[in-house]
Amino acid sequence: MKESTIMKIHYGTALASVGLVAVHILMRLTTGFSDSLSYENVLANYRSVPYVIMLELILILLAVHGFNGLRVILLELKQGRVYEKAVSYGVVIGMIALIGYGSRTIIMTNMGMV
Amino acid sequence: MAQVSSIAEEQAPNPLSASKTILLRISRFNPESDDSSKFMEFSVPYQKWTTVLEAILDVKKHFDHSIAVRYSCRQATCGSCGMLINGKPRLACFTKISELDSDVVTVEPMNNFPVIRDLAVKFERLFDSHQKIKPYLIRDDTELESDQREFLQSPEELENFIQFANCIKCGLCNSACPTMSTDSSFVGPQALAQAYRYVADSRDKGKDTRLDIIDESHGIWRCHFAGSCSQVCPKGVDPAMGIQFLRGYLLGFRS
Amino acid sequence: MTQDENKEGVKGMANPGRYGIERIAYLLMRLTGLGLLGYFIAHVYETSNILRGRMGWDDFLAMTQTTEGHIFLVLVIGMCVFHTGNGIRIMLGHGGVGVGKPARPDYPYDPASQNYRHKIGIYSSIVLAAVAMMYGMAVMFGE
Numbered sequence: 001m002k003e004s005t006i007m008k009i010h011y012g013t014a015l016a017s018v019g020l021v022a023v024h025i026l027m028r029l030t031t032g033f034s035d036s037l038s039y040e041n042v043l044a045n046y047r048s049v050p051y052v053i054m055l056e057l058i059l060i061l062l063a064v065h066g067f068n069g070l071r072v073i074l075l076e077l078k079q080g081r082v083y084e085k086a087v088s089y090g091v092v093i094g095m096i097a098l099i100g101y102g103s104r105t106i107i108m109t110n111m112g113m114v
Numbered sequence: 115m116a117q118v119s120s121i122a123e124e125q126a127p128n129p130l131s132a133s134k135t136i137l138l139r140i141s142r143f144n145p146e147s148d149d150s151s152k153f154m155e156f157s158v159p160y161q162k163w164t165t166v167l168e169a170i171l172d173v174k175k176h177f178d179h180s181i182a183v184r185y186s187c188r189q190a191t192c193g194s195c196g197m198l199i200n201g202k203p204r205l206a207c208f209t210k211i212s213e214l215d216s217d218v219v220t221v222e223p224m225n226n227f228p229v230i231r232d233l234a235v236k237f238e239r240l241f242d243s244h245q246k247i248k249p250y251l252i253r254d255d256t257e258l259e260s261d262q263r264e265f266l267q268s269p270e271e272l273e274n275f276i277q278f279a280n281c282i283k284c285g286l287c288n289s290a291c292p293t294m295s296t297d298s299s300f301v302g303p304q305a306l307a308q309a310y311r312y313v314a315d316s317r318d319k320g321k322d323t324r325l326d327i328i329d330e331s332h333g334i335w336r337c338h339f340a341g342s343c344s345q346v347c348p349k350g351v352d353p354a355m356g357i358q359f360l361r362g363y364l365l366g367f368r369s
Numbered sequence: 370m371t372q373d374e375n376k377e378g379v380k381g382m383a384n385p386g387r388y389g390i391e392r393i394a395y396l397l398m399r400l401t402g403l404g405l406l407g408y409f410i411a412h413v414y415e416t417s418n419i420l421r422g423r424m425g426w427d428d429f430l431a432m433t434q435t436t437e438g439h440i441f442l443v444l445v446i447g448m449c450v451f452h453t454g455n456g457i458r459i460m461l462g463h464g465g466v467g468v469g470k471p472a473r474p475d476y477p478y479d480p481a482s483q484n485y486r487h488k489i490g491i492y493s494s495i496v497l498a499a500v501a502m503m504y505g506m507a508v509m510f511g512e
Contacts, residue, residue: 004329004364011365011460018453033508034434039426042419059413066406073399076297076336077379084331098413105417114420145373202387225377235375277471290388292395295381298374314471339462340395341483342388350474355482359465367464 006068013065020058027051046109059102067095133159136211138169140181141222144231151229153220154178160211166219167195167206170233182232190348193284197233198222203289203346224289240285243305247327249312252320271316278311278356280349287343287353299332303343306334307353310360325363334361391483394491398455401448408445439509443502450501454494462487 027045028036035041045051071091075084108114138158143151156177158169167185174181183206185195190208199209199221211219227235257264287303288294294302309328313321328334337357344354362368377384385393418429432438462468462482467490469481 002329003331003333003335007335008365011463014456014460018457021449029508037430037434039419039423042426046419062409066402066409069402070406072336073403075331076293076300076382079297079299079332098410101417102413105413105420109419114422223375225375225381227375228373229375239374273473274471277474280474292382292392295377296379298376338395338398339391339459340388341391341480341487344480344482345388345391347480348478350478350480352469352474352480352482354480355468355471358462358468358482359471361463362465365464367466 010065010068013061013068017058017061017065020054020061023054024058043109043114046106047112049110052106052110055106056103059106060099063095063098063102067091067098070094133161135159136169136216137218138173139218139220140170140173140232141220142181142232143223143229145229151222162210162212164211165207166199166204166209166211166214166221169211169219170206170221182230182234184234191282193282196224196284196286196289198224198289203286205284205286205348208348224285226289226291226294227285235285237283237285240283240288240302240304243301244283244308246301247305247309247312247324248320249308251312251315251318252323253318265317267316274316275311275314278307278314278351278353281308281311281351281353282349284348286346286348287351290342290346292340292342293336293338297332297336300336301328301333303337303353303357306337306360307343307351307356310356313360313363314356321363325360328360329364334364337361389483390488390491394455394494397451398459401452404448405445405452408448439506442509443505446505447498447502451494451498454497455491458487458490458494 030036031041068091071087074087074091135157138156139153140156141151142148142154156173158172160169165188167183167188170181170183171185174183183195183197185207186192187194188207190205193205195206196203197206198204199206200214200216200219203224206221221233223229223233223235227237227239229235281304283304285304287307291300291303293300306328309324312318313324334357337354339354339358341354344352347353359368383396385396415429415433418425421428433442467484467486469484472481
């Protein structure tokens with residue numbers, strides 16, 4: 001993938017996640033911070049399909065943005081064909097693993113498998 | 115090793131401008147024989163207009179002839195005398211001791227450039243990066259073939275790139291760049307600014323070629339607009355501006 | 370034998386002094402980005418405790434809803450707001466917005482790209498982050 005395409009994705013995920021993360025944080029402030037973190041309230045959030053879609057989007061957008069940022073920093077610290085390939089693949093694996101683990105939580109909780 | 119002594123009597127100080135002295139610390143390092151660099155210290159008189167280069171040449175003349183330093187024009191035109199002066203990349207001929215506001219002046223070779231000896235560094239990487247971006251007008255025809263006598267350019271078209279053509283390849287920008295501190299493969303702000311110089315030139319038709327060259331993992335995308343290159347440029351080239359304009363082409367802000 | 374490239378290394382990359390607020394913003398952007406990535410990974414892990422039922426969730430809350438947990442979260446709020454605000458400024462800069470216009474350079478050769486617009490953007494991000502941190506403290510410690 002061309003570096004310009006990767007960076008457009010980097011910028012795009014950043015911009016897209018700003019509003020979604022703001023909503024995610026505001027949800028914690030509407031009913032009082034500690035009340036919003038109670039078990040029942042959190043479960044109710046997970047049962048709401050629009051909220052679950054928002055969570056999934058945040059997970060994917062931030063995982064892509066964050067791990068790509070890590071890739072950029074690591075590529076600047078050390079160079080070499082083997083190292084750069086290892087960083088690129090490692091970052092993608094980390095991205096997929098985090099998205100997979102987070103999606104598992106979201107889907108299982110939404111389906112009532114708690 | 116400190117050498118504190120006065121200059122020979124052949125140059126009596128001008129009574130109308132009393133001179134002060136500073137402690138000049140010069141980094142000495144010969145990669146062929148030394149394990150690490152060390153500093154030699156000299157007490158050097160200076161006046162309001164004395165430049166760091168003049169102080170170094172004073173030391174070279176009166177104390178230690180073996181100090182290796184590159185210089186030529188003494189007027190910030192050739193770009194030869196770039197070095198770290200009190201931790202910041204500057205041209206020695208363009209930096210007055212009085213403007214440093216310090217009793218101690220430390221000079222070291224520019225970082226991110228391999229050291230030849232003492233204050234002289236190798237410029238191969240800068241020249242290679244510069245050549246990589248094709249620093250010449252790219253077009254199919256030449257002025258010999260065209261209908262007009264030369265390729266015409268309006269004053270407005272000239273203003274678009276003339277600032278970036280002021281580059282004297284001194285390397286101070288590459289020395290200041292945070293990415294160059296760790297990334298051996300980064301093209302560097304000098305090459306990227308020169309890439310924009312040609313892309314912005316209305317006579318040039320090689321924009322897509324150059325954008326392809328810099329659109330790689332150690333190309334333009336490793337610039338993060340820290341702006342240190344522009345802070346140290348002695349000729350007002352403002353490489354950071356050129357790089358962001360160049361990136362605008364890749365991001366679709368410019369066409 | 371490859372000659373030492375005389376690179377400054379991480380020490381040089383991470384040195385925020387010498388070059389003004391823009392270099393400090395560059396370093397803060399890196400630090401906040403790494404900090405937020407670490408927090409994000411930990412957050413995805415800790416919220417998976419919901420799958421352990423009420424007991425598991427309450428155990429996790431007991432660990433995070435503490436003074437130290439709140440202070441940590443306040444830092445995360447600050448990092449998030451700064452990274453977002455400065456990130457938007459950088460994205461605009463990367464497109465050539467607000468970096469000035471080319472012109473014939475003249476002594477003292479002040480760089481047009483290091484102008485008040487971007488400096489205000491950086492300082493605004495820092496101030497917004499501080500305000501957000503204070504608001505976060507008011508919410509978490511005010512209850």
